[in-house]
Amino acid sequence: EPEVTQTPSHQVTQMGQEVILRCVPISNHLYFYWYRQILGQKVEFLVSFYNNEISEKSEIFDDQFSVERPDGSNFTLKIRSTKLEDSAMYFCASSRQRASGNTIYFGEGSWLTVV
Amino acid sequence: AQSVTQLGSHVSVSEGALVLLRCNYSSSVPPYLFWYVQYPNQGLQLLLKYTSAATLVKGINGFEAEFKKSETSFHLTKPSAHMSDAAEYFCAVSSLVQGAQKLVFGQGTRLTINP
Numbered sequence: 001e002p003e004v005t006q007t008p009s010h011q012v013t014q015m016g017q018e019v020i021l022r023c024v025p026i027s028n029h030l031y032f033y034w035y036r037q038i039l040g041q042k043v044e045f046l047v048s049f050y051n052n053e054i055s056e057k058s059e060i061f062d063d064q065f066s067v068e069r070p071d072g073s074n075f076t077l078k079i080r081s082t083k084l085e086d087s088a089m090y091f092c093a094s095s096r097q098r099a100s101g102n103t104i105y106f107g108e109g110s111w112l113t114v115v
Numbered sequence: 116a117q118s119v120t121q122l123g124s125h126v127s128v129s130e131g132a133l134v135l136l137r138c139n140y141s142s143s144v145p146p147y148l149f150w151y152v153q154y155p156n157q158g159l160q161l162l163l164k165y166t167s168a169a170t171l172v173k174g175i176n177g178f179e180a181e182f183k184k185s186e187t188s189f190h191l192t193k194p195s196a197h198m199s200d201a202a203e204y205f206c207a208v209s210s211l212v213q214g215a216q217k218l219v220f221g222q223g224t225r226l227t228i229n230p
Binding site: 004006031035041042043044045048050055056091093095098099100101102103104105106107108109 | 147149151156157158159160161164166167205207209210211212213214215216217218219220221222223
């Protein structure tokens with residue numbers, strides 16, 4: 001069964017450093033997402049992406065965050081200057097459609113630790 | 116705004132016993148509801164979803180959930196727990212925001228199975 005794959009599975013970075021989290025969505029999917037889960041808290045929506053542009057973003061997704069689909073297969077989340085509070089599990093997800101009842105498929109997550 | 120509340124952050128049952136994980140939603144429009152499961156060191160996997168076709172929804176691994184509009188609930192059940200069901204379970208409501216589908220998650224319920 002096709003799946004969303006994410007790399008790295010775990011990354012430790014120093015505060016202030018740039019981090020890029022990578023994802024390969026399911027191949028025939030058109031909509032891409034990033035969610036995050038801070039330890040002990042809810043899974044939160046960060047951003048959705050369609051047709052090479054952001055379609056919706058949360059208030060968490062400030063100027064230090066950016067997303068890109070550089071080559072038609074990868075979908076990346078960049079955190080420009082990491083803060084301690086960016087430590088979280090970041091989930092990439094994708095879907096074929098954007099209807100409310102549509103299934104969103106998640107990757108296994110990238111655990112980011114900022115020290 | 117839509118929201119989901121999961122009652123009980125931890126549920127413990129004996130192997131073979133009934134599993135009941137509670138989810139209540141708040142939505143100003145007919146909701147689309149999902150249950151995801153996260154096994155240790157894995158990503159979020161869809162268990163089942165409600166999209167208004169039938170109020171009793173059957174999912175994978177013997178789980179099912181019943182949509183009750185009068186109670187604004189979408190509780191997850193399994194008649195007989197298995198050790199492999201130990202995981203974290205997330206209820207979520209889906210919405211379209213400015214054309215982008217977004218999932219709003221509950222806080223999750225960690226299910227422990229006692230031998």
